[in-house]
Amino acid sequence: MKLRSTPDGLIAHDEQRGRWVRLPGEDDLVAFLAEGQPARARATAALDAPDAETADPATATLPFRPRSIRAFMLWESHLIASSRMLVKHFFPAPMWRAVDAYEKATRRTFPKLKPTQGFYDHPTFYVANHTMVLADGQDMWSPSHTRALDFELELACVLARPLADATPEEALDAVGGWFVLNDWSARDVQADDARHNVFGPVIKAKTFANSIGCDVVTADAFGDWEQATGRVRVDGELWCEGGTAGPAHGLGAMLAYASRGERLDAGDVISTGTMPGCCGIELERWIRPGQTVQLEIDGIGTLTNRLSADATPTTAV
Structure with missing residues (x-):
């Protein structure tokens, strides 16, 4: 439904x-x-x-006010491709030349671009800013701290009941519904955070805004989340298409890990992370003020935000 x-x-x-x-x-x-x-x-x-x-x-307005947001990263190919482009566009030139030369000579991925073992051992996530969530149709401002604003197409769910130290089976029963999420990202800031911040690359690069689609599909009606497909259009032009097949971890494992030693509750949002190939940095294409970004996931609907030239942050409608 x-x-x-x-x-x-x-x-x-x-x-x-x-x-x-x-x-x-x-x-x-x-x-x-x-x-x-x-x-x-x-x-x-x-x-x-x-x-x-x-x-x-x-x-329609914002479907609900998130109690919290946890954004996971589940696809190795997205991690490698986006890391490669971060180095190419935002790291010192000698670092990119070393990566490029190695990959051309060996036809293999530069070792430092690959995930650490922890990526495979347990689901990886960061806690986003749940107070800065935009609704479908609302303008996205131009954040003053970045010159490389980017979109990320993500499939997300909202919990309908509490979880604490849950098993994967218990955790799955808590999923209430699915929707489209845009995890806005500041790529130049992300590159700097990755190099210099002890807390990693998701500090000021990721905590300034997310957008949530107005359509929520109940868990019983959505089907297999690992078979979801979606796409992104900018000013009506198709930029990319992708899907959720082949995540490093299942949904039950993600929720069980997130609830380990703490309580999650109804209204908490869990994003499965960027669909591989469905963000601007992987495409080496950059959005700019005046453009309209539309994210779509089949079986759910669309999420559209126009980029404003206004540098003043706004809250959801």
Whole structure:
């Protein structure tokens, strides 16, 4: 079931009749997901009611306010390709010449571009800034601390119930719904953080903004998350396509690791990370103010933000 939040409450998509219907008495998407089957049964009844009240999907707002955001990195090819381009564009020239010469001579990946063993031993994530989340259709500002703003197409889920020291099986049962997420990134800052910051490359490079799509598809309706496909368009031009096949870790393992020694709760967001090839740095293409970036995941929907020339950060609508 596909859901949206509006100022007047939740609405659901009636695929059979091609319309959106208001769900009477439902105004909290996370609470709806947490209730599970009884809530979905009420929604199905509302969709089938002869007097169902149709709704305008264009009135959708941010679907929920994230309680927290944990962004994982699951694909080796994305890590290697983006690391290579960070070195090429933002590290001192001699470092890139060494990498380029080695790879051309050996036809192998430069060893330092490969993930460390920890990438394979356990899921890797960082904690994002959940207070700076933009809605679909909202302008993205021009961050004052970067000249290399980038997008990342990511499939994310929201938890519908608490987890603490969960097993992978217990963790999977807590997933409430899936949506599109854009993990905005400052690539020049990321390169500098990677070289000089003791906390690694995801400090000021990653904590200034994320965007969340207005469509949330319930976990029971979405299917296998490892078979998701998506694409990015900039000003209507297709820049890239990708998918989630072949992650280094499964979703249950990710959530179990995130809940180890701590409590996760309903409303916490888990992003599976950038689909390989679906960020500007891997493409060596750079977005700029005035352009419109649209992310899409099949079976869910789109997430669109226009880049503004305004350098003033804004909050979600």
